[in-house]
Amino acid sequence: MEIRIQDITKRFAGFQALNGVDLDIADGELIALLGPSGSGKTTLLRIIAGLEFADAGRVLFGAEDMAARAVRERNVGFVFQHYALFKHMSVRDNVSFGLRMRPRRTRPAPAAIEARAEELLELVQLGGLGERYPHQLSGGQRQRVALARALAIEPRVLLLDEPFGALDAKVRKDLRRWLRELHQRIGTTTIFVTHDQEEALELADRVVIMNHGRIEQAGSVNEVYEHPASPFVFEFLGNTNILPASATGRELHIAGADRPLATDQIHPAGPLAVYVRPADLRVAEEGAHGIGVTVTAVQRTGALVRAEVRVDEGGETLSVELPHLHHDTARFVPGARLRLRLQLFSVYPDGATARAPATGGDALGVAATRERSRDYSIGA
């Protein structure tokens, strides 16, 4: 089912939960609504389900406007964060609930319902556990019962609220992979809410990053990670170093660098901020140009070596990550003076993060440039 969300606005007492959200979801897509708590992602999911109604805007399933449709008429499969299994019913009764509650004329025969429930339990790998009660299951099993129960009604869209939030790390990883496979098999349009960027990037076809009731960016995993549209997106998707900078023409002056960096684009005059991930910083060759820093601390975390460094001019603290087998890790010695170069970075107007949430304007309008490695010496 193709879903279109048009200019949705929702206000709770004293709190703007959604502020003009537009989103088109293609049939069969697996989409993640990603954002911090309070960003409006769960509210959006509940509005799609019909558990909440928007103050303004439209939700369309295909060509059908859902405004007048209550949740029970929408035929959506909604899985709650804590599953909300019917604890007084066996697993099988939980799964068959939606079919058993149908009006007599559309209700399948009891034997058919039984068979369907068993089939769904097989699908979620819980065959033979139909007689159990929810309290006799592990967290991961409960999650799958909730999913089977939602799938029993052959929903037009599957909506999952923080589907793995209540599970421990190991189970979460397994279930993620399993859900991905399940989605490929059944092909139901699926929207899930998460605040875990890793989960969103790993599972979804497309990630919608939300902040303060707006969509900051919607795009494929590669798009949002490689071309973050705003400082918020950049920061939300991983560790971030921020360097103050300014530009003249095609030259970028980064605080602490011994010479300007040549760039492909003309940046606006005025203060800029250069955003770079710790893993996208490299140690420059001996005698090469770059940002002069002093190593203050070194930390080994498994396959990565992370150095905390202080920019000699300006005193900003940065973090640099190298794979543990990289030859430059030998130069990570507290007190050592190094020069750093940027492999991949984004440039935003300074203060873009401080943009007031409700002042309007297109989130994508924040002038962002994303650039590949440039050696300081080339610009010289």
Place this chain on the structure above:
Amino acid sequence: MSSTLTIATGTAASQRSAITEATWVRRALIALALAFLAAFLLLPLAAVFTEALRNGLGTYLEALTDPDALAAIRLTLIAAAIAVPANLVFGVAAAWAIAKHEFRGKTFLTTLIDLPFSVSPVVAGLIYVLMFGASGWARPLIDSVDLQIIFAVPGIVLATIFVTFPFVARELIPLMQEQGTDSEQVALSLGASGWQTFWHVTLPNVRWGLLYGVLLCNARAMGEFGAVSVVSGHIRGETNTMPLHVEILYNEYNFAAAFAVASLLALLALVTLAIKSFLEARHGAELARSHGH
């Protein structure tokens, strides 16, 4: 080194005594509590049964099979049989409305449900006398249908319903609030109607709490004295409930018979207590949410 050790042990020992009392204090407190319970609860209970059986089992049974006593028992059972189901329905409806829905005047309704607890039962009885009595303002209405309310069974039932109204609702509201509305929302999203959701999801989730509330409601309905006394008129064999019958017998110095009927009420209390304890032991987790105790 050794001095450090001594200090450490000393601290631990003083901490141990800091959070508990000396043995004699504890024993004294326990003894005091037991003595209090014995004097005010166990002794009277024992007294009821001893007094009832003082003149032998024959007198005891005779007092219970007396036509007036039987009429009182029957009336009490009738009043409870009407009041308890009525409050079951009202209580569940009120709890469902308050716990699962948002509407204007919700706080007011919650306060209203508690009203019978805060009003003296005698006043509750008087309200009905003022309404339906000889010069009551609802009198013309009553006369038009030729229905006797005050000094008759309907009045007793009304007073009983009023006094026992809060029990079921009070039991269910915290329980339902604690359970939230996720289950209901799931049921609706799966296509269930409002009624199906209530019947298959909401109600089964609170069934033990409901039974508990009904039990307390029933105990009060059968034992209510004040409100019923005002509206009953004390007509022997007609408008006397068991508690009223006990009072009449007692005032007539017919102690053995009074205690015999009283022993039935005491027995009811004991049975209620037993079922209550059983429910608490069996479904404690569910019930504990709605009770501090």
